[in-house]
Amino acid sequence: MLQRKYLLTFTSDIVNEPITYKIVKSFDLLVNILRADVGDRGGRLLISVEGSGQQIEKAVQYLVNAKVQVKELNEYVNKSDERCTDCGMCLSICPVDAFEIDRISWKISFNAEKCIACGMCVDACPPQAIKISDL
Amino acid sequence: MTKVGRRITDYWDEEHMKRNYEEINSRIKKGDAVVLTAEEIIDVVQSQGVKKAAKEVDVVTTGTFGAMCSSGAFLNFGHAEPPIKMQRVWLNDVPAYAGLAAVDAYIGATEVRENGEINYGGGQVIEELIAGRPVKLRATAYGTDCYPRKGIESYVSLKTINQAYLFNPRNIYQNYAVATNSSDRTLFTYMGKLLPNYGNATFSSAGQLSPLLNDPTLRTIGIGTRIFLGGAQGYVAWEGTQYRTDVPVENGVPTGACRALAVIGDMKKMSADYVRGLYFHKYGTSLGVGIGVPIPILDDELMRSVSISDDKILAPLFDYSVESRARKPLTKITYAQLRSGSIKLHGKCVKTSSLSSYRKAKDIAEKLKRWIEEGEFLLTQPVATFTESQTFKPLDLRSQEEV
Numbered sequence: 001m002l003q004r005k006y007l008l009t010f011t012s013d014i015v016n017e018p019i020t021y022k023i024v025k026s027f028d029l030l031v032n033i034l035r036a037d038v039g040d041r042g043g044r045l046l047i048s049v050e051g052s053g054q055q056i057e058k059a060v061q062y063l064v065n066a067k068v069q070v071k072e073l074n075e076y077v078n079k080s081d082e083r084c085t086d087c088g089m090c091l092s093i094c095p096v097d098a099f100e101i102d103r104i105s106w107k108i109s110f111n112a113e114k115c116i117a118c119g120m121c122v123d124a125c126p127p128q129a130i131k132i133s134d135l
Numbered sequence: 136m137t138k139v140g141r142r143i144t145d146y147w148d149e150e151h152m153k154r155n156y157e158e159i160n161s162r163i164k165k166g167d168a169v170v171l172t173a174e175e176i177i178d179v180v181q182s183q184g185v186k187k188a189a190k191e192v193d194v195v196t197t198g199t200f201g202a203m204c205s206s207g208a209f210l211n212f213g214h215a216e217p218p219i220k221m222q223r224v225w226l227n228d229v230p231a232y233a234g235l236a237a238v239d240a241y242i243g244a245t246e247v248r249e250n251g252e253i254n255y256g257g258g259q260v261i262e263e264l265i266a267g268r269p270v271k272l273r274a275t276a277y278g279t280d281c282y283p284r285k286g287i288e289s290y291v292s293l294k295t296i297n298q299a300y301l302f303n304p305r306n307i308y309q310n311y312a313v314a315t316n317s318s319d320r321t322l323f324t325y326m327g328k329l330l331p332n333y334g335n336a337t338f339s340s341a342g343q344l345s346p347l348l349n350d351p352t353l354r355t356i357g358i359g360t361r362i363f364l365g366g367a368q369g370y371v372a373w374e375g376t377q378y379r380t381d382v383p384v385e386n387g388v389p390t391g392a393c394r395a396l397a398v399i400g401d402m403k404k405m406s407a408d409y410v411r412g413l414y415f416h417k418y419g420t421s422l423g424v425g426i427g428v429p430i431p432i433l434d435d436e437l438m439r440s441v442s443i444s445d446d447k448i449l450a451p452l453f454d455y456s457v458e459s460r461a462r463k464p465l466t467k468i469t470y471a472q473l474r475s476g477s478i479k480l481h482g483k484c485v486k487t488s489s490l491s492s493y494r495k496a497k498d499i500a501e502k503l504k505r506w507i508e509e510g511e512f513l514l515t516q517p518v519a520t521f522t523e524s525q526t527f528k529p530l531d532l533r534s535q536e537e538v
Contacts (some may be wrong), residue, residue, distance in 0.1 A: 029169055054252070070341075085200065085411055085423055085492045085494075085495060086492045086493075086494035086495065087201075087488075087490055088489040088490075088492075088493075088494045089327050089337065089487050089488045089490055089492060090485055090488070091476065091486065091487075091488050092330075092335035092336070092337070092486035092488035093328055093330070093488070094336065101476075106492075106493045106494035106497065107492065107494055121250075123323075123328065123416040123417075124327060124328040124416065126202060126327065126413040126414060126415055126421070126423070126490065127411055127412075127413055127414075127423065128254070128414055
């Protein structure tokens with residue numbers, strides 16, 4: 001089982017396409033919608049999918065064929081270890097505990113796998129060590 | 136890790152249970168001083184007792200690294216050709232105070248750019264200078280017979296300018312508040328991002344490692360005390376602004392913001408690892424400053440005070456959505472609880488965040504310990520100690536007659 005995160009961007013003409021339903025139903029993937037917004041020029045959907053590598057690949061192919069722009073997100077949030085002072089402000093902000101503190105070294109680490117790309121941590125970081133990738 | 140237990144001190148005055156600064160310094164010079172950090176000493180005192188630990192340990196080092204808004208730097212740029220008496224000065228577009236002699240200026244940590252970019256300010260400029268980076272200097276003047284020039288634009292760095300020293304009017308507060316937010320919107324404060332409905336709580340103290348909690352009445356800390364400041368050796372200059380002594384004490388230490396220090400030190404010897412520009416979203420800039428103070432173990436009483444641990448230090452929890460200086464603490468919480476990652480509030484588990492870095496606090500206490508062990512840092516007896524009793528006055532609206 002693999003877990004991947006994708007940003008799906010689609011134009012207004014395919015907004016009505018039930019793509020989430022399709023990728024759950026046709027490819028047997030566990031889909032978690034992290035963020036969604038639809039505007040007058042189309043929409044964006046940030047999803048986390050879990051399933052076999054083969055099924056994920058097929059689902060991505062389906063999305064591409066359906067004219068959905070697919071971008072895999074490995075590191076949506078990036079923490080600069082050089083700027084980070086290991087204060088821990090991010091610890092109580094992150095809703096999924098993607099930041100962890102080692103209680104021996106007292107260093108903060110960021111776990112990209114847990115991150116749901118909410119962006120809450122970015123404006124909370126006093127040394128401005130956390131940056132967000134352009135979506 | 137420690138030399139404790141291996142050797143009995145030979146200069147400890149058995150009868151009076153005391154040692155003095157000269158004795159400690161002569162041991163430091165010989166490389167014989169026994170030095171532990173304020174974290175290491177906790178277990179030693181617990182297992183061996185105060186008396187034995189006091190007999191064997193000469194110095195205990197402390198450390199803290201946190202946002203200290205009341206910080207800034209004095210700079211002297213040298214004279215231009217033709218000369219200028221700078222009336223207004225900007226460094227990387229951040230205003231600096233120039234109401235001093237011709238080419239002296241003071242840049243404060245919380246001063247921000249005038250164009251609305253409040254995420255870049257004096258704190259960032261100070262970090263850039265200490266990191267050795269060039270900074271754009273702009274100045275204007277009205278021109279005088281002796282200083283005819285009316286404007287200048289140039290680049291400066293710590294290499295090109297004369298004096299550059301941090302002079303921070305209020306640093307290393309002895310304890311501080313814990314912040315939370317009962318309102319239904321996120322608050323952006325100098326205590327960080329406070330989530331709605333008691334969504335989190337933030338605190339800012341190194342607790343058991345914090346300098347002024349280890350010598351709570353400042354018996355050994357006063358004017359002239361040599362300290363670790365920003366990676367270099369600095370000095371205590373004065374009592375910190377808002378210095379007060381009238382805060383309730385529990386377990387020997389104040390349970391809220393109490394004493395503080397004004398400190399001074401040469402920026403040219405500092406490191407950007409220990410002096411960092413900070414930005415609090417929608418609040419403004421500040422300066423992260425790393426400070427360590429050595430506590431000489433002159434007697435049992437000082438050993439007892441440096442052995443304080445996080446479970447015995449309490450901080451008051453305030454609701455920052457109450458917009459009043461008179462807000463009352465909701466409760467008091469120990470640093471052991473705060474550092475565990477969450478506290479219980481109204482039956483709910485509230486996640487906690489530290490704004491000061493315990494990792495850097497430890498690093499500073501250890502670095503200061505090494506300096507002393509290696510004979511590079513000698514202890515100083517204060518030239519003068521601070522007032523024993525002082526309150527903190529509020530600002531009220533008054534007429535001339537009421538003053």
